[in-house]
Amino acid sequence: MTNMVLARTIEVVFYFVYLSAAVVLVKNKRTEQLFQLITCSLLGVSLELFSVYIFKTYHYYSHFLINIGDAGALKSVPLWVGLGWGLLMPLAISAAKKIVKTPFAAGLIAYVIVIGWDLIWDIIAIRTSGGMWIWHGYPTDLKVTIDALYGIPWMNYLGYSGAIVPLSMIMAFNKRKFHVQDSNARSFWFSLINYLEGLAAFIVVVAIFALINNFVASFAIVAFLALFIGILLYMLYAVFMKRQVDFFKNIDWAFILQFGLSYIVSMYMGFYIGVFQDKPWLVVVHLVLMVITLLFGVISPKKRQTVVEY
Numbered sequence: 509m510t511n512m513v514l515a516r517t518i519e520v521v522f523y524f525v526y527l528s529a530a531v532v533l534v535k536n537k538r539t540e541q542l543f544q545l546i547t548c549s550l551l552g553v554s555l556e557l558f559s560v561y562i563f564k565t566y567h568y569y570s571h572f573l574i575n576i577g578d579a580g581a582l583k584s585v586p587l588w589v590g591l592g593w594g595l596l597m598p599l600a601i602s603a604a605k606k607i608v609k610t611p612f613a614a615g616l617i618a619y620v621i622v623i624g625w626d627l628i629w630d631i632i633a634i635r636t637s638g639g640m641w642i643w644h645g646y647p648t649d650l651k652v653t654i655d656a657l658y659g660i661p662w663m664n665y666l667g668y669s670g671a672i673v674p675l676s677m678i679m680a681f682n683k684r685k686f687h688v689q690d691s692n693a694r695s696f697w698f699s700l701i702n703y704l705e706g707l708a709a710f711i712v713v714v715a716i717f718a719l720i721n722n723f724v725a726s727f728a729i730v731a732f733l734a735l736f737i738g739i740l741l742y743m744l745y746a747v748f749m750k751r752q753v754d755f756f757k758n759i760d761w762a763f764i765l766q767f768g769l770s771y772i773v774s775m776y777m778g779f780y781i782g783v784f785q786d787k788p789w790l791v792v793v794h795l796v797l798m799v800i801t802l803l804f805g806v807i808s809p810k811k812r813q814t815v816v817e818y
Contacts, residue, residue, distance in 0.1 A: 514636065518777070525770060536761075536762070541599065541762070544601070544702075546703075551710075565661075568582070569641070597618065597671075601615065606753060607809075611676045612677055616669075616735075631660055632774055632781065654725055663721060665732045670714045678706055767801050
């Protein structure tokens with residue numbers, strides 16, 4: 509299979525996953541997540557364009573079917589990558605609300621759910637089809653350094669929190685303050701407002717991260733690992749120890765489709781290109797994160813029983 513055929517096959521598979529999950533949302537009349545899909549898709553495409561054109565942190569190759577920009581000059585963004593944010597974020601935020609109440613906490617858990625998949629996927633993607641995308645200034649090797657994990661900068665992993673956590677808070681605030689859910693027209697316009705506010709928040713947060721990392725070289729790796737591991741442990745505690753959720757009573761099929769199929773694709777590709785054979789610990793981590801993530805598709809908050817006084 510040529511590099512172009514392989515890259516386009518992956519692209520088509522992810523379009524299928526995206527559309528399948530979106531259809532489930534429509535079928536189940538999950539209006540809130542559908543409008544969040546608009547917000548997060550716009551944000552995802554914008555962040556990718558910022559990274560390629562303004563920050564110039566990486567570039568994509570021209571293998572893909574649908575690109576935004578000049579693919580021939582390696583100045584473009586594949587549409588499927590930006591749209592991927594569109595479902596990952598709202599589904600993750602919705603899943604996080606099953607175990608926490610505040611938008612900030614939900615944003616943190618959603619961040620770990622999303623980055624849990626991307627943690628290994630990025631390592632695979634830069635080695636697939638000659639590099640589906642290439643990071644500037646980071647060698648594509650299998651070394652763990654203070655700056656990068658196997659060619660992926662730690663700041664990339666930390667930077668996701670600058671998008672997901674503020675956006676979770678922004679959407680919750682606007683919903684409560686302005687009664688966004690009162691009509692579809694109102695929900696649509698606020699999906700655009702949420703996008704603009706989320707984009708501004710991301711730029712501010714990531715700028716602060718970059719400034720700190722410029723003076724403290726170990727900031728990105730320490731902050732990411734502390735945040736990721738700490739929240740992951742809390743997620744396990746909340747699901748298994750607090751006894752506040754039921755299992756398999758209400759399955760979120762959109763979540764299962766999006767994250768389940770995404771993990772299956774990355775698992776297959778990890779073995780296909782040989783990176784899992786070179787670093788078997790990545791398989792273990794990927795499987796563990798997949799199981800933890802998919803748990804959030806099969807849990808639901810326990811209903812409080814009403815006590816009737818006689």
